[in-house]
Amino acid sequence: MKYNDSVLRTPMVIGNWKMNLDHRQAGQWLLEYSGSGQNWARRMEETGTVVNRVETGVLPSFTSLLAIHDMARKTDLNGELFFGAQNVSELDAGAYTGDISAQMLAALDCRYVLLGHSEQRRYHPEDDEKIDRKMRVVLDSGMTPIVCIGETKLGRDDGIGIDYALNQLVSAVRLLSPEDMSKVIVAYEPVWSIGTGTPPDPTVIESALADIRDFINATFGADVAAKVRILYGGSIKPDNAASIIRRYGIDGFLVGGASLDPTKFAKICHRVAESSVVRLRRTAHTIYRPGKRTVEEFTDSTLQEPYQIVASKVAQNHPDTMAWRASLALAAYRTVGFQWLEEQAAAELEDAADASGTTYLGFEADVLRDMIWSNRLRIIESMMKLIDERRIRGVFSIRQWLIECDDSLDPDRRHELLAEEFANVACMRAYGEIGHGVDFEGFRRPFVAGYLLSDVDTQNRMWRMRGIDRKLHRPWKSGRLGLQ
Numbered sequence: 001m002k003y004n005d006s007v008l009r010t011p012m013v014i015g016n017w018k019m020n021l022d023h024r025q026a027g028q029w030l031l032e033y034s035g036s037g038q039n040w041a042r043r044m045e046e047t048g049t050v051v052n053r054v055e056t057g058v059l060p061s062f063t064s065l066l067a068i069h070d071m072a073r074k075t076d077l078n079g080e081l082f083f084g085a086q087n088v089s090e091l092d093a094g095a096y097t098g099d100i101s102a103q104m105l106a107a108l109d110c111r112y113v114l115l116g117h118s119e120q121r122r123y124h125p126e127d128d129e130k131i132d133r134k135m136r137v138v139l140d141s142g143m144t145p146i147v148c149i150g151e152t153k154l155g156r157d158d159g160i161g162i163d164y165a166l167n168q169l170v171s172a173v174r175l176l177s178p179e180d181m182s183k184v185i186v187a188y189e190p191v192w193s194i195g196t197g198t199p200p201d202p203t204v205i206e207s208a209l210a211d212i213r214d215f216i217n218a219t220f221g222a223d224v225a226a227k228v229r230i231l232y233g234g235s236i237k238p239d240n241a242a243s244i245i246r247r248y249g250i251d252g253f254l255v256g257g258a259s260l261d262p263t264k265f266a267k268i269c270h271r272v273a274e275s276s277v278v279r280l281r282r283t284a285h286t287i288y289r290p291g292k293r294t295v296e297e298f299t300d301s302t303l304q305e306p307y308q309i310v311a312s313k314v315a316q317n318h319p320d321t322m323a324w325r326a327s328l329a330l331a332a333y334r335t336v337g338f339q340w341l342e343e344q345a346a347a348e349l350e351d352a353a354d355a356s357g358t359t360y361l362g363f364e365a366d367v368l369r370d371m372i373w374s375n376r377l378r379i380i381e382s383m384m385k386l387i388d389e390r391r392i393r394g395v396f397s398i399r400q401w402l403i404e405c406d407d408s409l410d411p412d413r414r415h416e417l418l419a420e421e422f423a424n425v426a427c428m429r430a431y432g433e434i435g436h437g438v439d440f441e442g443f444r445r446p447f448v449a450g451y452l453l454s455d456v457d458t459q460n461r462m463w464r465m466r467g468i469d470r471k472l473h474r475p476w477k478s479g480r481l482g483l484q
């Protein structure tokens, strides 16, 4: 598995209350959140939706920390909602009027300490050197630093957005060992998006976070890069959370304004939990091509005889179109390297002895599906190669992704569809049903489509895979964002 695979990390949502909510208001917030906030989790459990756990936490002011600490114990939120501080002194103890030490925060059971927030950098003499010392004391006290980085509007206009943020990260983590670094959380917050209601385009966030993770990989190695959670912060609201979290490699949010309202905060957590379903299991069901939303359209425009006829026949025989979408999906898998999928599945199967379930090419269906999922980046790379060689054309994607992309769906409906999609194993069933009558080799070369199990921006990913210098990639400047 690759270090940039989101499935490796638990997503998280952290509310930064800044200088808001005194200790009484904080108590009230907690009561309201424990009512509204937890309902979504229960609802998802009741409907049988498997969700990845979302780690949630708040960063109250120093004066509210004790109240949150005590209240969390009294409500059923203990262990469900964590908390931390918005800053800390880099010094241990002594005559430092107005400072709060890491030891004091640890004694309050703080889990996180926010470091280097742009408002601290702006309104206080918070510099990179101080931040790296703070990082040390926080880690030594057993807490988790959340280090904020992000460019100003000036940096963005100059086209040095992510480089500016990366420089901040370089100095914040320069004293850390790989082991220390793996405990750190990074929050990318472009300063110009904080409190403005205008986050960057999701594809830009995705690209920035990928650059940050690439840097961590290059500096600390792939194991560390796979563990570090990278959050986005800046104007996150319930309305935009879903479209951002579904992008590749985004591990959650640092939420300011919206976290002051417990209901909004809970909704954001809900959106992240829903997305985590998709992040965990993106089974393949759909052939999709931009502008051609249905499989029928895709087939009519892309497949040639005799394969078009085969596909249409399958469709007629399977009014549940999901089934034949799945057949095409599997044809695509087969196109790009079933051999290594089979090899890996075989290795897995040595441990999974139960051969009594549905089998596919001798493999237990769930095992094979998981193999496909966990190796999807490799599949994508193979597909990219085939696209480059012009051996396949079109774009291949997944039904969950389509559902998520469909802005006409209201959140409840989207949730229903995702749950339904997640629950079914049509992919494997369909193959079992129709596998005998279809000439998969026939599907192979001319058309079965290209971009597999991927929610990444095609253009960016291709560049990255080809090792193109990211400095040449200036989405900030050129305004060329997203899928071209």
Ligand SMILES: O=C[C@H](O)COP(=O)(O)O
Binding pocket: 016, 117, 189, 193, 194, 195, 196, 197, 233, 234, 235, 236, 254, 255, 256, 257, 258
């Ligand atoms: O720490 C949180 C960020 O500064 C984001 O604040 P915001 O959500 O109000 O834009």
